[in-house]
Amino acid sequence: MTDFLRTVLRTDRCLLRPWRAEDTPLIPPVASTRDISWNTSFRFPHPFDETAAKRLVRWSRDGAGEDKWQFAVFLDGELAGSCGTVRGEGVEAHTATTGYWLDPSLWGRGLATEVVTELVRYMRDQTAIEQLTATCFGWNPASRRVLEKTGFRLEGVRRGVVRKWGRTTDLWIYGQWL
Ligand SMILES: CC(C)(COP(=O)(O)OP(=O)(O)OC[C@H]1O[C@@H](n2cnc3c(N)ncnc32)[C@H](O)[C@@H]1OP(=O)(O)O)[C@@H](O)C(=O)NCCC(=O)NCCS
Known part of the structure; x- marks a missing residue:
């Protein structure tokens, strides 16, 4: 865990490192x-206030490097978003679920593809996790594209199982073996 908390990853344009308590005021x-909450699970409330930010940082550090590999993403020294994985439970403990989000002002520049590519490389090279899973909502073609560009393959679609803010959509399930 201690080693993981010292991890710094670099891509062409971004720096990735585990969340720190001092990041809390930068997050809201x-x-x-x-735009982000619409495409993410209950862990990502809207509005995303300081309490939610504290909860995110605390959650990300609980089991960090053992069951969780969560990174803050910086672009030009500014917080740009996050990416990370969480180990599956029980019979799925050799797998991890992947998630990511970016400041909407930065969308469409290939940044998610860049950081998820690095996250996948890190998980392959530095952990014993064997398979990555990712899910995205039916109304999120940009995320599906990011997954396809970073080596994930569609494994199935659960029809109508997502209901958010009164609207229902499918859950697309992706996976890749490392
Ligand atoms: C998903 C998200 C991370 C993508 O970030 P990004 O930096 O814009 O992604 P990239 O630029 O690397 O790639 C986006 C791809 O989607 C494509 N795309 C974007 N909008 C699209 C749309 N409406 N329909 C089809 N493709 C679309 C882009 O053209 C690009 O593909 P390309 O390189 O083949 O042209 C960002 O939109 C986000 O933070 N969304 C909210 C949170 C979220 O959805 N997280 C994932 C939950 S599964």
């Missing part, structure tokens, strides 16, 4: 937008 200005 980037994360508090319906």
